[in-house]
Amino acid sequence: MPESLPRPSKIVCVGRNYLEHARELGNDMPERPLLFLKPPSSLIADGEAIILPAASQRVEHEGEIAVVIGRTAKNVAAADAWDFVAGLAPLNDVTARDLQKADVQFTRGKGFDTFCPLGTMVPLDGIDRDGLEVICRVNGEVRQHGRAADMAFSIPVLIEYISAVMTLEPGDVIATGTPAGVSPLQPGDVVEVEIPGIGTLRNPVSAP
16 A cells, blocks of 8 residues: 555455456346455555465456545545545455355455455546546456446445445545456466556466
């Protein structure tokens, strides 16, 4: 995290926010945002290694647009939501898919150490919020490409919904969902998550 913001108290993630990703996993689209949490202990920075846990046989990438909260947000209206955002960053919601399916709950499959690579936050000034895109590459090959305009629930709607449930504090991170194209990772892979105009997050993948 940038020095001006504290380590997040929580990383709030949104599942199934892109129709095609929900379909590729055989899931229906939720009627309201589907929320889960990743622990701050899962955070790593650009260049650090994603460690594949011995407990899983299928770990997948999920490239996402991350929202970093800039000031305390509780019961925020969607119309005011951007006023509470410090900036945006690329994020990889690394997932042990086999464990996620086995547990039904997401905590173990999403919560391993190194399972939340987060890139450098860029302030909102000058960012084309309407044109936001996310691209995920593995070894230089594009695996995922999505647009924020295709989200089932927009970023302002997500902030409104989440802040009605829990207080968002400065430095907290919202992972806004991943587009279709998730695929398994192997030792030696290099994963890139790019938000054009904001930056690229790169992480190698290592064995346990």
